[in-house]
Structures are given as C-alpha cells and as structure tokens.
Amino acid sequence: xxxxxxxxxxxxxxxxxxxxxxxxxxxxxxxxxxxxxxxxxxxxxxxxxxxxxxxxxxxxxxxxxxxxxxxxxxxxxxxxxxxxxxxxxxxxxxxxxxxxxxxxxxxxxxxxxxxxxxxxxxxxxxxxxxxxxxxxxxxxxxxxxxxxxxxxxxxxxxxxxxxxxxxxxxxxxxxxxxxxxxxxxxxxxxxxxxxxxxxxxxxxxxxxxxxxxxxxxxxxxxxxxxxxxxxxxxxxxxxxxxxxxxxxxxxxxxxxxxxxxxxxxxxxxxxxxxxxxxxxxxxxxxxxxxxxxxxxxxxxxxxxxxxxxxxxxxxxxxxxxxxxxxxxxxxxxxxxxxxxxxxxxxxxxxxxxxxxxxxxxxxxxx
Ligand SMILES: [Zn+2]
Numbered sequence: 001x002x003x004x005x006x007x008x009x010x011x012x013x014x015x016x017x018x019x020x021x022x023x024x025x026x027x028x029x030x031x032x033x034x035x036x037x038x039x040x041x042x043x044x045x046x047x048x049x050x051x052x053x054x055x056x057x058x059x060x061x062x063x064x065x066x067x068x069x070x071x072x073x074x075x076x077x078x079x080x081x082x083x084x085x086x087x088x089x090x091x092x093x094x095x096x097x098x099x100x101x102x103x104x105x106x107x108x109x110x111x112x113x114x115x116x117x118x119x120x121x122x123x124x125x126x127x128x129x130x131x132x133x134x135x136x137x138x139x140x141x142x143x144x145x146x147x148x149x150x151x152x153x154x155x156x157x158x159x160x161x162x163x164x165x166x167x168x169x170x171x172x173x174x175x176x177x178x179x180x181x182x183x184x185x186x187x188x189x190x191x192x193x194x195x196x197x198x199x200x201x202x203x204x205x206x207x208x209x210x211x212x213x214x215x216x217x218x219x220x221x222x223x224x225x226x227x228x229x230x231x232x233x234x235x236x237x238x239x240x241x242x243x244x245x246x247x248x249x250x251x252x253x254x255x256x257x258x259x260x261x262x263x264x265x266x267x268x269x270x271x272x273x274x275x276x277x278x279x280x281x282x283x284x285x286x287x288x289x290x291x292x293x294x295x296x297x298x299x300x301x302x303x304x305x306x307x308x309x310x311x312x313x314x315x316x317x318x319x320x321x322x323x324x325x326x327x328x329x330x331x332x333x334x335x336x337x338x339x340x341x342x343x344x345x346x347x348x349x350x351x352x353x354x355x356x357x358x359x360x361x362x363x364x365x366x
Pocket of ligand 1 (some may be wrong): 067077287288291329
C-alpha cells in the first residue's frame with residue numbers, strides 16, 4: 001500500500017508543529033494536493049527551479065525544503081522571477097512543495113541539534129525557550145472515572161514537562177450540580193440537587209494540541225457536560241525555542257576550536273571577532289540568521305556564539321565578552337536535509353527518499 005502526501009505532512013507536523021513558526025514565515029504546503037499518492041520525496045535546503053527539475057527526473061512528487069520558496073503573496077504568476085518560475089514548474093509537473101522552516105528551528109530535535117551533534121556538544125538545551133505556548137487544563141471528574149480521563153488526556157499530548165511524561169496534580173473534593181429537565185445526567189436525577197465525590201485534575205499542555213486534548217477528555221468523561229477551564233501560561237517551554245547551547249566534552253584552545261569547527265561544518269571560510277585568550281567550553285549556536293540571540297548567548301555564559309548573516313556593526317556587539325563567529329547561512333543549515341531524510345526514513349521505510357545534488361548556495365568564495 002502506498003502513502004499519501006498528507007501522511008508525510010502530518011508526520012512532519014508532529015516533528016515540527018507549524019504553529020511554532022515565526023509570524024513572517026510560510027512553513028506549509030506551498031504547491032500540490034495532500035490527497036495525491038506519494039511517489040518519492042526530495043530534500044533540499046532551498047527549493048529552486050533546478051531542484052524541481054531534479055524531482056521530476058527522479059520521479060519524486062514531493063519536495064521538502066527548509067526555506068519556503070514563497071514568503072509573501074504573489075499577485076501574478078508569469079515567470080518574471082525565480083520564485084514564480086519555480087512555482088510554475090512545480091505546478092506544471094504535479095510536484096508538491098512543503099516548507100518546514102522556523103518551526104524546525106524551534107524544536108529540540110531540529111536544525112540546531114543537528115549542528116550541536118556535528119560538534120559533539122553535550123548537555124544541550126534550547127538557548128531561548130519560547131514563552132506563551134503552554135496552557136493549563138483543570139477539570140473535574142467523578143473519582144472512580146478519573147484514571148480513564150487522565151490516560152486519555154496524556155495520550156492526546158498533555159502532561160509533558162521536560163523529560164517527564166504523565167505529569168498531573170489531583171485533588172479530591174465534592175462536586176455539586178442540579179440537572180435541568182432537558183439534561184440527560186449519568187449521575188443524579190432531573191431537577192434534583194446532587195453531590196458527587198469528584199477529583200480535580202490539573203495538567204499542562206502545548207496550546208496547539210488543545211482541541212485534540214479536549215476531545216479526548218470529552219470522550220473519556222462520563223458527564224454530558226464536562227466542567228473544565230483552560231488558562232494560558234507565561235511559562236517557557238524548555239523543549240521549544242531558538243538556538244541551542246551545550247558543552248564541549250573537553251575544552252579547546254580558541255584557535256583549535258575554530259579549526260575543529262571548519263572541519264566539522266565543512267567550511268572554506270569563517271569570520272570571527274577577536275580571540276579572548278581563554279579556552280572554549282560552552283558553545284551557543286543558531287543555524288541561519290541568529291544574531292538576535294547574542295544577548296541570550298552572553299547571559300548564559302557561552303564562550304562563543306556561532307551563527308550566520310552577521311552584519312559589520314553587529315560584530316562589535318561581541319564587545320570582548322564572547323567570540324562571535326559567522327560560518328555562512330548555507331553552511332550552517334545544509335545538514336538539515338539529512339536530518340529530515342533520517343526522520344522520514346524511520347517512519348516511511350518503503351518510500352524513495354533523496355537528498356538534492358543541486359548546490360543551492362547563492363554565494364561562492366574565492
Ligand atoms: Zn535559513
């Protein structure tokens with residue numbers, strides 16, 4: 001039995017939920033139809049015309065790219081620039097283009113983990129965890145029925161705190177209600193006040209899973225009307241956010257670390273601020289344009305911050321407190337396609353998966 005494009009999309013949405021993308025982003029299905037039968041997937045950092053041509057040659061009707069080819073609304077589609085030509089080519093050839101961008105930057109197992117792994121960093125964590133993406137659910141359930149509801153909301157994605165799953169708080173009490181004449185109560189009688197031994201259950205949940213979790217609660221709960229309330233939390237989600245920080249297993253001299261970085265990331269060149277004469281132990285990094293994280297890297301005591309697209313004046317902000325290092329945008333994110341291929345090959349072992357051979361880097365060095 002074959003797969004549909006929609007099955008790949010739903011798997012990738014679990015890996016990197018689209019709701020974790022930045023507001024300017026366009027991480028979504030850009031061309032194609034989710035109901036198409038899948039014939040193969042081609043992975044690329046950028047989706048350009050040559051990449052679409054490669055997919056056609058390979059017979060793969062889905063391209064999964066890190067950078068969205070379309071960011072803004074297109075008012076016409078005439079082929080006057082590379083974006084329009086890429087889209088036209090994809091549509092003419094029935095190629096689905098799916099972008100998985102800042103949502104993949106923001107998950108603990110995404111772009112930045114891949115860079116951390118290449119550098120052998122240990123004890124890694126998100127450099128700037130995201131706030132305001134967690135909710136609290138409180139609900140009330142007859143005590144004999146509490147376990148089935150708790151299991152159901154856990155299975156739907158509630159109760160995860162860092163490395164701990166199935167987290168809840170439970171408190172016994174008395175619930176009271178009077179069913180109306182229109183009600184169909186599972187406990188008590190119409191028009192008659194009732195008191196029931198109930199448990200108050202509190203769980204934390206990712207906001208984007210809220211509807212699924214509420215549905216699981218309703219299905220597993222014996223009452224016709226489930227009493228619950230939801231609250232947004234300001235807490236950071238330690239598993240979601242920008243950049244990553246970790247330790248080298250053995251501290252290295254600055255010069256040695258920069259040489260090591262060039263080898264591990266396959267760099268022809270890197271740019272850095274003045275060396276500070278101390279060993280590199282704590283490394284902060286962010287694939288792509290990550291200079292907005294410089295203060296977080298400093299605050300967390302990183303010896304070096306590795307990112308890309310740093311402007312001349314931004315280098316001064318290192319201010320001899322940290323080494324700032326630009327390794328190039330393409331170079332910092334090129335291994336993202338390998339990361340995606342590995343994830344998909346575990347889930348879809350029988351599908352043809354390809355890494356692009358097109359070098360999409362728009363810059364070169366001499
Ligand atoms: Zn990028």
